[in-house]
Amino acid sequence: MTLKTLNILLIEDNEGDILLTKKAFERGSFDSQVFVARNGKEGLDFLNKKTPFEKVPTPHIVLLDLNMPEINGHDLLRTIKKDKQLRSIPVIILSTSGAESDISTAYELQASSYIRKPVDFQEFADLIQKIQEYWANIVLYPNK
Numbered sequence: 001m002t003l004k005t006l007n008i009l010l011i012e013d014n015e016g017d018i019l020l021t022k023k024a025f026e027r028g029s030f031d032s033q034v035f036v037a038r039n040g041k042e043g044l045d046f047l048n049k050k051t052p053f054e055k056v057p058t059p060h061i062v063l064l065d066l067n068m069p070e071i072n073g074h075d076l077l078r079t080i081k082k083d084k085q086l087r088s089i090p091v092i093i094l095s096t097s098g099a100e101s102d103i104s105t106a107y108e109l110q111a112s113s114y115i116r117k118p119v120d121f122q123e124f125a126d127l128i129q130k131i132q133e134y135w136a137n138i139v140l141y142p143n144k
Helices: 015-027 042-047 073-081 102-107 120-140
Strands: 006-009 032-037 061-064 089-095 113-116
Touching: 006 015, 006 089, 015 113, 015 120, 032 042, 042 061, 042 073, 042 113, 061 073, 073 089, 073 102, 089 102, 089 120, 102 113
Parallel strands: 006 032, 006 061, 061 089, 089 113
Antiparallel strands: none
C-alpha cells in the first residue's frame, strides 16, 4: 500500500524533544502527521482509541522513548507486543540511552529498531528524514 501521509505516534515526555521531533518531520520530504502522547499511559490510550482518542488514525509507526512516567518504554513495548490488535505496529525506540541492557531488552520485547537520539539538531533532523524516508517510501503496509 502506498501512503499519502505517514501517521506517527511519538510517545515522549520531554517537551524539547517533542518540539525538535515535530520540526524535523516538518522539514522532511514526505507528508507526515505526528501525534504526541506525553507518557506511556497516554500512548496506550491513544493506541487503544480510548477517550479522548476515539477518532485518531492508527499510527503507521510508533516512536517510543524509554524513560517516561506512568508506564516506562519497556513496559509499554511489552504491552503493545502482547496485544493482538497492536502488535503489528512497528515500534521504534528513540532514546538517549545507549546502555546495552536497554538495547537488548528492547529487541527481546520485539522492538522494530533501536535508535539513539543525536544531541546535535542537524544530525537529529537528518536521522528523522531517514526514518521518514524508510517508513514512508520503502516499507509496505497491509490494507486495514
